[in-house]
Amino acid sequence: MSKHRIVIEPSSENSNYWKDLWNYRGLFYFLAWRDVLVKYKQTAIGLLWAVIRPLLTIFVMWFIGWLFESKVPQGIPRILLVCAATLPWQFFSSSFSEASGSLVANSNLLTKVYFPRLIIPASTVIVCLIDFLISFVILLIIMLYYQFVPDVKILLLPLFLFLALVTSIGAGLFIAALNVKYRDFRYVIPFIVQFGLYISPIAFSSADIYNSTRIPQLVKYIYTLNPMVGIIDGFRWCILGGETPLHLNPFIASITVSILLLIMGIWYFRKMEKSFADVI
Amino acid sequence: MENNIIQVENISKRYLLNHQNTGSYNSLRDVITDKAQSIFRPSKIFSKTNTEEFWALNNVSFEVKQGDRVGIIGRNGAGKSTLLKILSRIVTPTKGRITIDGRVASLLEVGTGFHPELTGRENIFLNGSILGMRKAEIKSKFDEIVEFSGVEQFLDTPVKRYSSGMYVRLAFAVAAHLEPEILIVDEVLAVGDAEFQKKCLGKMKDVSSSGRTVLFVSHNMAAIQSLCDKAIYLSKAKYKKQARLIK
Numbered sequence: 391m392s393k394h395r396i397v398i399e400p401s402s403e404n405s406n407y408w409k410d411l412w413n414y415r416g417l418f419y420f421l422a423w424r425d426v427l428v429k430y431k432q433t434a435i436g437l438l439w440a441v442i443r444p445l446l447t448i449f450v451m452w453f454i455g456w457l458f459e460s461k462v463p464q465g466i467p468r469i470l471l472v473c474a475a476t477l478p479w480q481f482f483s484s485s486f487s488e489a490s491g492s493l494v495a496n497s498n499l500l501t502k503v504y505f506p507r508l509i510i511p512a513s514t515v516i517v518c519l520i521d522f523l524i525s526f527v528i529l530l531i532i533m534l535y536y537q538f539v540p541d542v543k544i545l546l547l548p549l550f551l552f553l554a555l556v557t558s559i560g561a562g563l564f565i566a567a568l569n570v571k572y573r574d575f576r577y578v579i580p581f582i583v584q585f586g587l588y589i590s591p592i593a594f595s596s597a598d599i600y601n602s603t604r605i606p607q608l609v610k611y612i613y614t615l616n617p618m619v620g621i622i623d624g625f626r627w628c629i630l631g632g633e634t635p636l637h638l639n640p641f642i643a644s645i646t647v648s649i650l651l652l653i654m655g656i657w658y659f660r661k662m663e664k665s666f667a668d669v670i
Numbered sequence: 671m672e673n674n675i676i677q678v679e680n681i682s683k684r685y686l687l688n689h690q691n692t693g694s695y696n697s698l699r700d701v702i703t704d705k706a707q708s709i710f711r712p713s714k715i716f717s718k719t720n721t722e723e724f725w726a727l728n729n730v731s732f733e734v735k736q737g738d739r740v741g742i743i744g745r746n747g748a749g750k751s752t753l754l755k756i757l758s759r760i761v762t763p764t765k766g767r768i769t770i771d772g773r774v775a776s777l778l779e780v781g782t783g784f785h786p787e788l789t790g791r792e793n794i795f796l797n798g799s800i801l802g803m804r805k806a807e808i809k810s811k812f813d814e815i816v817e818f819s820g821v822e823q824f825l826d827t828p829v830k831r832y833s834s835g836m837y838v839r840l841a842f843a844v845a846a847h848l849e850p851e852i853l854i855v856d857e858v859l860a861v862g863d864a865e866f867q868k869k870c871l872g873k874m875k876d877v878s879s880s881g882r883t884v885l886f887v888s889h890n891m892a893a894i895q896s897l898c899d900k901a902i903y904l905s906k907a908k909y910k911k912q913a914r915l916i917k
Contacts, residue, residue, distance in 0.1 A: 394772055
């Protein structure tokens, strides 16, 4: 008979899940396209928002860093140091919060059609990725203004962008699945994003933390567990060059946390996925 | 057995209902103090409620043959919509097993995923892909869809500015051009004015007479009579009987 045989059973592990996901890539594309279209509809300045929002954050974080006199490596303008960190942070915070709320925002789809639910949070991240690429213009302009020429390491940037993607999808999937059942998480997300802005190396650099004698060793360890630390340090290392070295051990710790987040996020999402339509 | 396209075996679906144990609240003050207490004593939130099982479907079995057009009838709450949701893989059954041989498209609501900010044109593509059409498929049927809906003039207007009739017509037009092997439809024909309803019914007939298998839930017996050749009767979550309809 037909090659599309579907077996529906109570708790059967759908062995075709990843194949299904591939078959539904068209829907993934259309949902991402919808989010891109809708995002700046009926706004006067449209896409400019993708530049203005990170720009304002850069100024504020630059001001905080300047006020508290955080250290700036030799030969690098402070604004460039802040910018190289704010852009990945902005990408993480927006894709994390969008992905976390995405299932509830699309509840009408969840209860009316079948598709691998992973598509929804994944497609919202695409919009944030596009915003990130647009906001990259800020960095280019600042570099041009200070006539700062990055070295060949900048070619490794996509790798760190990918890490940021992994982290935000991992955390996003986890919270999105929890949010379906417990709407409490809707209130947790802004806190994570707000605190993250201050405990990640944006206004300061990781070297300040590691070289400080006032900070206990334990706090330094905890600090490295923030996956954004490794990612932001990586961005700075790629863009600014040798003056902002990549601390290897903390970096490995951060990456490990990112990957664990992704694995846990997917695992929990897959576990809860079947009951989404029942409890949403 | 060979040409059973859908085989449903002992399907059951259980929901848990929460009931509040307490007597009626007398005053706003009682409500407030009670809520306040439950904040400080979280265990109270849970102890207050007890759960009851509710079987939305109970041991339902039947099969559908290739090319059958089956109407599913029953009173409100008989489990028809739950059955369709299980068949379309939106919810999982608690017990039982279903085997389906073919591509399924389900139409449980008109205009699923329509976005008010998008234009009619954009929504055709979005809705089409949500219902399982490929991009090339939508493109090739685009003109037909637009013509069927009769909203050519407003194709580039956001659908939030559409009248409700236009909205529903456009949504149905997309759905009517689905071409799956199995089509699952829930009570969606009751839209638009009488003339459009007739058009929809005609379109549905075309779809079903082209050898496709159709499962159709409706309270409109006239629609079932004209569309389907068989009917399944559900009552109180149980399968009652299946019968051939007399034309």
